[in-house]
Amino acid sequence: DAGVIQSPRHEVTEMGQEVTLRCKPISGHNSLFWYRQTMMRGLELLIYFNNNVPIDDSGMPEDRFSAKMPNASFSTLKIQPSEPRDSAVYFCASSFGTSTEAFFGQGTRLTVV
């Protein structure tokens, strides 16, 4: 089992640029979560999908953030335009059914300069 796969692992971009983070959940998992981690705020839930449908996006900080899940094996988190305060580690996680045991990808470290 390859686990949750995220890309890229590291991203450095200039303020104002568009950033797209990608995630492939564990095969067979039907829930997918995007989290953001910073020293100040810890691990924050941004949005989660169940069966490819967004269920709760109340954690998305601003309209600059958007997420999609076009099929069961792929999701994107897009930031447009990016700002320095978006610098953080972004994690994708997935789980199966209602067990809620979430398994995390390796994360994408985003730096906006």
Place this chain on the structure above:
Amino acid sequence: QKEVEQNSGPLSVPEGAIASLNCTYSDRGSQSFFWYRQYSGKSPELIMSIYSNGDKEDGRFTAQLNKASQYVSLLIRDSQPSDSATYLCAVNFNQAGTALIFGKGTTLSVSS
């Protein structure tokens, strides 16, 4: 407001001692509780889950849950330097397959 509270630490214990990590949560109706371990620069890794009041043991780890007090803890026996990490408490606030809410974590340092 869904909140999970942890003492940020650092918690320092000598090798071989028992480390006790604590967590409180805001919603009395919460059903599922998890402990994750996160090494510096790595992703969170699930180490324990607990759903019922009482204790659950897995090797050197024991999770304890008290729903009446809205309190969950993790005990690590015979602590090893390799246990040095940040421990994240996570709570599922609803019964259906919804997302985990995490505390900010407690940093544990085990000295040899």
